[in-house]
Amino acid sequence: MPEGPITSVPGGQPGVSRRNFIKGVIAAGATVSASAYLFRANIAGQDSSLPGSVERLITLNVNGQERRVDVLKHETLAMTLRYKLGLTGTKLGCDRAECGACTVLVDDVPHYSCSVLTHTVRGRKIVSIEGLAAPDGTLHPVQQAVVDGQGFQCAFCMPGFVMTAVGYLKTNPNPTRAEMAHGLSGNLCRCADYNKILDVMMNAAEGMRRA
Amino acid sequence: MPAAIRDVMPAFELFQPTSVADTLGLLERHGADAWVMGGGLDTFDWLKDRLRKPKVVVDLSAVAELRGIKDAGGGIEIGAMTTLTEVATNALVKERFGLLAEATGLVASPQIRNQGTMGGNVAQDARCWYYRAGWPCYRAGGNICYADTPTAVNREHAIFDADRCVAVNPSDTAPALIALDAQMVVRRGASELVVPAQDFFVGPGVDITRLTLLRPGDLLTAVRIPGTWAGKQFYFEKVRDRQVWDFALVNVASAINASGNAISEARLVVNGVSARPYRLEAVEAFVRGKARDEQTAEQAGALAVRGALPLRHNAYKVPLMKALVKRAIRGAGAWTS
Amino acid sequence: MDFVTWALSPWGENILIRISWDLFWASLVGGILFLVAHGGYMLFSPHHKRESGEVDRMEKERAGLPARIERHSFMARVFHWVMAVAMLALVFTAFLPVVGVKFAWVYWHWMAGILLTGSIIFHVIHATFFMDFWSIWLGPRDIPEAKAEIMRDFGVEIGGPKPGKYPLGNRLYHFAVLVAGVGAIASGLLMMSRVRTPIFERNPYLMGDAAYGLTYVIHGLTGVGFVGLIIAHIYFALRPEKFWITKSMIFGTISKREYLEHHDPDRWVATK
Amino acid sequence: MADYKLIGKNYVTPDLVAKVTGKARYAEDYRAEGMLFVKLLLSPRPHARVTRIDASAALSMPGVHAILTADDMPAPPPPPAPPPAPAPAAPRPQGEAGAPGAAAGAAAPAAAAAAAAPAAAQPPAPPRPRVPAEVALTKEPVYEGEPILAVAADSEDIAAAAIERIVVEYEPLPFVIDPLDSLRPGGPDGRLEGNVFVGANVETLKWTAADIARIEAGTFPADAAASETLVFGDVEKGFAEADLVIERDHYQQTTSHQPLESRTAMAYWQNGKCYLHGSTQSVARTVAAAAGWIGIKPEELVLISEYTGGGFGSKIPGAQSMAIPALLSRKLNGRPVMMRISREEETYIGRTRPGYQGWLKMGFKKDGRLTAIDMFIVEAAGPYRRQGDHATSANNTSLMYQVPNMRFRGVSVATNTPPGTSQRAPGGLQASVMVEPMVDEAARKLGLDRIAIRKINSPEGQAQFGLAPVNAPPGRPRNKVTSCFVKECLDKGAELFNWAERSKRSGQRRGNKVTGVAVATGSYTAGSIGVDGLSVLKPDGKLYIHQGIGNLGTHSVIDTARVIAEQVDMPWEKCVVVWGNTGNHVAWSSVQAGSQTTYAHSRANYAAGQALKRNLQELAALELGGAPDDYDVGGERVFRRGNPGRAIPFAKAAELAIKRGGKFDGHEVPKELNGMTKASAAALAGLGLMGVARDNLPRDGSTYSFQAAFIEVEVDVETGVYRIVDYLAVVDVGTVMHPNSLGGQIHGGGIQGFGHVRSQNLVYDRHYGAGLSNRMYNNKPPTLLDVPVEQPMRWAAVELPDPTNPIGAKGIGEPAIGAGGGALICALADAVGDGILRRTPVHPEQILMSLAAGKPAYETLTAFI
Incomplete structure (x- = not known):
């Protein structure tokens, strides 16, 4: 990162150098250079005495770890995961809640992380594709089913589909094929490998029931 | 003229109040600057399209009192921040007001239902693609409707009650709520308005820039559904191009109270055809006391579309709406036999 | 305060949308300020009425005049009141939503506009063929009259020319309404190409963005202009010293004395 | 069929675990110290000239580092010349970087057009203006959303705010959205140079007032002037012989490719080299193209694209826009620059399949045999170059239906809409969607079975096909295919689908639901030749296979590597596939388009495998005595036939090869190799025993794959809503290499075909020339619920090897989309009646309104609505 850029925008309040503030803030594993991604000084100012006002420095529970992160007020979860925490497995396909590639679990429920403010999920349990496999590399049953069935083609949609399937199967462990299709229907696959995806996810359901 | 860019969310100050009182305080404090x-x-x-740049965003996600579904003496009360998935899968809703559960379950996509809220679904803005492109149309405060010109593409637009603007209300839950005689609970400063769902929505003639009566500073806190229609006969159908994400081309919600084969009371609401969910009071009156059969359904369908004024590309909404109203009278299952 | 409202066209160009509603408030406040100022002045100023002696003399000279003289024919009065209703409807349907009273106003607005247009067409024909067309117009010979009026308002006792049928203020007002009315009607008719009416085929692309912008601005300017004009009109109609005119617009006639007091019988020859 | 250990078996591709754990890195997943972010300023107008740019306010903002405009772009290479003569080869030489689609009919000279056109529509005399090449940033935007300039800043926030402070002034120019508007007398031209692309040129073509009057009356003017004409036989004679003639107007929409990964790119410079992380279908073939866009030599570019999130033809050699971060980085002394392309930007700059407005006439004998086909297509080509889709549709039709007389006339109109390019089976999809329902209509009118009418007209064996310009020299041989088993597909499918019984459900009504059952075929090119294979057996006992192919999702980058392993009987666990980074020394490859990879690279890798094997044999002969042919390979050893004890393990062989040097370890390589392969071989020389070769295997004809698709749909005639109940695809793709991948390709293609027929669309406001469907919820790619979900989709292969491929494999990606789309529209027609559905996408209202009216009750020819 270049030496302390003044990160103000014209029309806003005078900026402050965030460099020192950031030091030590970004949790281990984050790619520091990418933290420049969303830097910008507050424009409306901050009066922390007001009810409901929020701090930028927050703690997130991601993939079972507590991570201290500096998060801008207008930052989405997808951006925090990808550019602050280095978790690039979560993909941005549309950034507009219409493809599902960025799906992550928030308290076990699938959400489009492009359309969630990071500040909204403070204190909630976030799981991204990187958090599914066991630390020893053992794949989650859904991941294993994908591998066993050579599921997906370009796989840009895959992390989103896998997360949706994991979340959906928690609510319906024994779905019919049609139910599974509805459960996964919020994810778009442009290779249109839907049939094979349904095949492997039905196997995944079985794998999860066994696990 | 400066260039436009339709990507990257502009910065704002964020507030995450934990109570309705704090929320109202913030809204009062920031006035029109607050979103x-x-x-x-x-x-x-x-x-993200950078078409709105509020100074302050008040995020309701932490206001616990706005969440949840309560039993309210035969009816229910749904907090505005209750997610659509919760509404669609809630046992009480399914038992008493299957119509709402069904309509909610057909909104957008599973993830959107996991996050989208009851209040958000009824208060959402128009999806007209000209308006959403940021063009200076009537709804955006300008002096033209781009969707109602000789060359406009207006397949998804209104066939009823257009007044300059031809956008439609995109909500799936709104017609269900109107059919169930629901009431909207709105906090406006110190006062609380309880408005029939039907009157919560406004047409372009009355207010061309908003779809509901919510003004800056107002807060929709809950939806109340009285017990009147609990357990009655319901029908909901949504027609769209793709079975996920897409908004309704036309949807229909009906609640029917029938004794034997005779309809004693009915509610019929169609959406996707005008800027307000379109309640068919004339049809409701017509079917009252009539037998619930093919003939009544047929006549009801014909009556429903009376006065429709289609645009160049949406004439199909007339027969489509007619068919849906017909089915809504006949009821689920009847039409496939 | 903004005078006009701009927007970005689909091509990213600044286009004129309409006037700023700030101007409505300006016109409203301006109108009210004027009447307060004028009313105050009239209460405390040294302004002078004409001497009554001259009128007494004229009354004697023209004993043949009837006791009541028709100032406004029945048709003229019907026109005036129809126009007044249309005008008020137009102004209220236009500006109530602006001040926050929401209702479906467009239909009533253009209907009132049609009524106004119709009544004005009638008025033009009526005035041209059945009235003294030029009696309402302004001309160079009004200058001495204007001068005298102003002098009197400043307390200078002065004789001088009397008006014909219409006092100068009347004629000035008529002229302002004429200009604003023509502007409002012409722009309004063009604007009707952008709403659905049974009268015009809707075609919002009849003109270009700039031409429509100008049209909307003209309509807006004339509209807020009317706010001020109407305030002034009602104010003067209710002023005691002008009330005889108001009454004549209701009942049609004025007394012989009023006739002689306010008019030059040579310029307006009473027929009855 | 040969007994293979690897080929034809399911296995797990080595990239899959990385994909499913989120470790696979696509272009936007790379980070570098000090990385800046780019935002683009896009043209708000469909056609204009930039007259002024004032970026001073933006440049003075803290955190803004640089701006890049058209003035910073290197001069584009001259546009490729059209082929000297209309080659009777593949309909689309999917080939050369940036210019796919110079097809057989492309060179149809003015004489051809003149012959077909009335005198009034004579094209103007030469010299004809050439189309300027497309550059990443422009001063004359020719479509809404074309990038004008780029800003690099510390963050996207700052870059976006900077864009909003830049003032650009434009001089508006005429624009075209609907191609037919441009053909009106006095209608606008999409380019300053003219309105119609002919070959590499732009010309001006206007129709007569009478033609336009016919359009306004709702019919396509089939005798209007064309700019391209291709013929085979005598079409008038053919129609004279026909017992049944059917003609139909027809519209197909323009669709956007919409790969889920946009064309994001990141670049930096180090030691005089540009490191470019991009998203491309082909890796080796992108280097020269991208280097050209950046204005450097190919050797100065290191291209990294290990994973690509789909392309479907839109990223064949990457994208012009990749040059933007590279050039900004160079301006900033090599500082890394990331350009994230938003979905809306992808919709603008991410390419389209050209739409069709056209007319088709077919003549049949009573027995169903085709006597003549006459086809006229106006295509919406976008603003930059002729698209060959329309001519390819004709070519494909002449293959699928062996008609003795055929004529094609076409006009490729310049439209100010996103640039066209190949999209999966360009022209092939459209051909199936256009032709198949008319064949069904004929079958019904003639009382024939729909499979029977196809079989009577289908190609077989080395069937001939193709059309030629009207002035082509006589006696020239027609094109022919290397193999064709479509009849076998139809037979096998009829059996598996139980066609005899299922087809009786046609038109059955239950309540308001009507069943439609149909069959349709699709075909497309399935590979050509001309690439290199490269592999190294290293002393660690592993075989390193260096693939220059991109990893675009078809798995072919891995599947074709197995061909080398198969040749030398190498256990798959000991094979390492190297791909996706030209810094890792990859072989020259085929362009990944036109279902090329499987066919071309199994050939190239077969050649490399043979070279590897030969090197092992010769090495063994030198080490152990005897002749090379005395030795064979297997069990990770090269051994003497009949005496397996005399053997050298592979690891040892690698060591020996290094010692011996020369051709054994890559210090000497065949001269015929491509320069890129030579450079890679040189870099790898001395690391082990090398197997490197160019594909010189014999081939006669063009390689095509085929598919027959069977489908059942249910149409709700009260609402027009329909769903697919059951689907079966049977393919002729030669030898099956990887069943799971093949299944994915077949059904993925089929579903994309469904998407074309049922929902995908681009909509434009023609007053402003502005896109209204830049969002996915407006342009509607197919979802999971648009496919059969209760009954799994099924597929089968006839598994008859192609004689010109050493393992018998053919390409697999493209026939599937036409068959799928064709089958769906045929089934809808089966349910609601012939001649009603003449426009795609088939929205519910077309069915609803037309059924009520008893005829097509929608605009049949208007584009972009």
Whole structure:
């Protein structure tokens, strides 16, 4: 990162150098250079005495770890995961809640992380594709089913589909094929490998029931 | 003229109040500078397109009292921040008001239902693609409707009650709520308005820039459904191009109280055809006391579309609406036999 | 305060949308300020009425005049009141939504506009063929009259020319309404190409963005202009010293004395 | 069929675990110290000239580092010349970087057009203006959303705010959205140079007032002037012989490719080299193209694209826009620059399949045999170059239906809409969607079975096909295919689908639901030749296979590597596939388009495998005595036939090869190799025993794959809503290499075909020339619920090897989309009646309104609505 850029925008309040503030803030594993991604000084100012006002420095529970992160007020979860925490497995396909590639679990429920403010999920349990496999590399049953069935083609949609399937199967462990299709229907696959995806996810359901 | 860019959310100050009182305080304090965010799905579109740049966003996600479904003496009360998935899968809703559960279950996509809220779904803005492109149309405060010109593409637009603007209300839950005689609970400063769902929505003639009566500073806190229609016969159908994400081309919600084969009371609401969910009071009156059969359904369908004024590309909405109203009278299952 | 409202066209160009509603408030406040100022002045100023002696003399000279003289024919009065209703409807349907009273106003607005247009067409024909067309117009010979009026308002006792049928203020007002009315009607008719009416085929692309912008601005300017004009009109109609005119617009006639007091019988020859 | 250990078996591709754990890195997943972010300023107008740019306010903002405009772009290479003569080869030489689609009919000279056109529509005399090449940033935007300039800043926030402070002034120019508007007398031209692309040129073509009057009356003017004409036989004679003639107007929409990964790119410079992380279908073939866009030599570019999130033809050699971060980085002394392309930007700059407005006439004998086909297509080509889709549709039709007389006339109109390019089976999809329902209509009118009418007209064996310009020299041989087993597909499918019984459900009504059952075929090119294979057996006992192919999702980058392993009987666990980074020394490859990879690279890798094997044999002969042919390979050893004890393990062989040097370890390589392969071989020389070769295997004809698709749909005639109940695809793709991948390709293609027929669309406001469907919820790619979900989709292969491929494999990606789309529209027609559905996408209202009216009750020819 270049030496302390003044990160103000014209029309806003005078900026402050965030460099020192950031030091030590970004949790281990984050790619520091990418933290420049969303830097910008507050424009409306901050009066922390007001009810409901929020701090930028927050703690997130991601993939079972507590991570201290500096998060801008207008930052989405997808951006925090990808550019602050280095978790690039979560993909941005549309950034507009219409493809599902960025799906992550928030308290076990699938959400489009492009359309969630990071500040909204403070204190909630976030799981991204990187958090599914066991630390020893053992794949989650859904991941294993994908591998066993050579599921997906370009796989840009895959992390989103896998997360949706994991979340959906928690609510319906024994779905019919049609139910599974509805459960996964919020994810778009442009290779249109839907049939094979349904095949492997039905196997995944079985794998999860066994696990 | 400066260039436009339709990507990257502009910065704002964020507030995450934990009570309705604090929320109202923030809204009063910031006035028109404040933007109320529920699930955020409509909000993010406006912000990421940089078409709205509020100074302050008030995120309701931490207001616990706005969440949840309560039993209210035969009826229910649904907090505005209750997610659509919760509404669609809630046992009480399914038992008493299957119509709402069904309509809610057909909104957008599973993830959107997991995040989108009851309040957000009824209060969402129009999806007219000219308006959403940021063009200076009537709805955006300008002096033209781009969707109602000789060359406009207006397949998804209104066939009823257009007044300059021809956008439609995109909500799936709104017609169900109107059919169930629901009431909207709105906090306006110190006062609380309880408005029939039907009157919560406004047409372009009355207010061309908003789809509901919510003004800056207002807060929709809950939806109340009285017990009147609990357990009655319901029908909901949504026609759209793709079975996920897409908004309804036309949808229909009906609640029918029938004794034997005779309809004693009915509610019929169609959406996707005008800027307000379109309640068919004339049809409701017509079917009252009539036998619930093919003939009544047929006549009801014909009556429903009376006065429709289609645009160049949406004439199909007339027969489509007619068919849906017909089915809504006949009821589920009847038409496939 | 903004005078006009701009927007970005689909091509990213600044286009004129309409006037700023700030101007409505300006016109409203301006109108009210004027009447307060004028009313105050009239209460405390040294302004002078004409001497009554001259009128007494004229009354004697023209004993043949009837006791009541028709100032406004029945048709003229019907026109005036129809126009007044249309005008008020137009102004209220236009500006109530602006001040926050929401209702479906467009239909009533253009209907009132049609009524106004119709009544004005009638008025033009009526005035041209059945009235003294030029009696309402302004001309160079009004200058001495204007001068005298102003002098009197400043307390200078002065004789001088009397008006014909219409006092100068009347004629000035008529002229302002004429200009604003023509502007409002012409722009309004063009604007009707952008709403659905049974009268015009809707075609919002009849003109270009700039031409429509200008049209909307003209309509807006004339509209807020009317706010001020109407305030002034009602105010003067209710002023005691002008009330005889108001009454004549209701009942049609004025007394012989009023006739002689306010008019030059040579310029307006009473027929009855 | 040969007994293979690897080929034809399911296995797990080595990239899959990385994909499913989120470790696979696509272009936007790379980070570098000090990385800046780019935002683009896009043209708000469909056609204009930039007259002024004032970026001073933006440049003075803290955190803004640089701006890049058209003035910073290197001069584009001259546009490729059209082929000297209309080659009777593959309909689309999917080939050369940036210019796919110079097809057989492309060179149809003015004489051809003149012959077909009335005198009034004579094209103007030469010299004809050439189309300027497309550059990443422009001063004359020719479509809404074309990038004008780029800003690099510390963050996207700052870059976006900077864009909003830049003032650009434009001089508006005429624009075209609907091609037919441009053909009106006095209608606008999409380019300053003219309105119609002919070959590499732009010309001006206007129709007569009478032609336009016919359009306004709702019919396509089939005798209007064409700019391209291709013929085979005598079409008038053919129609004279026909017992049944059917003609139909027809519209197909323009669709956007919409790969889920946009064309994001990141670049930096180090030691005089540009490191470019991009998203491309082909890796080796992108280097020269991208280097050209950046204005450097190919050797100065290191291209990294290990994973690509789909392309479907839109990223064949990457994208012009990749040059933007590279050039900004160079301006900033090599500082890394990331350009994230938003979905809306992808919709603008991410390419389209050209739409069709056209007319088709077919003549049949009573027995169903085709006597003549006459086809006229106006295509919406976008603003930059002729698209060959329309001519390819004709070519493909002449293959699928062996008609003795055929004529094609076409006009490729310049439209100010996103640039066209190949999209999966360009022209092939459209051909199936256009032709198949008319064949069904004929079958019904003639009382024939729909499979029977196809079989009577289908190609078989080395069937001939193709059309030629009207002035082509006589006696020239027609094109022919290397193999064709479509009849076998139809037979096998009829059996598996139980066609005899199922087809009786046609038109059955239950309540308001009507069943439609149909069959349709699709075909497309399935590979050509001309690439290199490269592999190294290293002393660690592993075989390193260096693939220059991109990893675009078809798995072919891995599947074709197995061909080398198969040749030398190498256990798959000991094979390492190297791909996706030209810094890792990859072989020259085929362009990944036109279902090329499987066919071409199994050939190239077969050649490399043979070279590897030969090197092992010769090495063994030198080490152990005897002749090379005395030795064979297997069990990770090269051994003497009949005496397996005399053997050298592979690891040892690698060591020996290094010692011996020369051709054994890559210090000497065949001269015929491509320069890129030579450079890679040189870099790898001395690391082990090398197997490197160019594909010189014999081939006669063009390689095509085929598919027959069977489908059942249910149409709700009260609402027009329909769903697919059951689907079966049977393919002729030669030898099956990887069943799971093949299944994915077949059904993925089929579903994309469904998407074309049922929902995908681009909509434009023609007053402003502005896109209204830049969002996915407006342009509607197919979802999971648009496919059969209760009954799994099924597929089968006839598994008859192609004689010109050493393992018998053919390409697999493209026939599937036409068959799928064709089958769906045929089934809808089966349910609601012939001649009603003449426009795609088939929205519910077309069915609803037309059924009520008893005829097509929608605009049949208007584009972009």
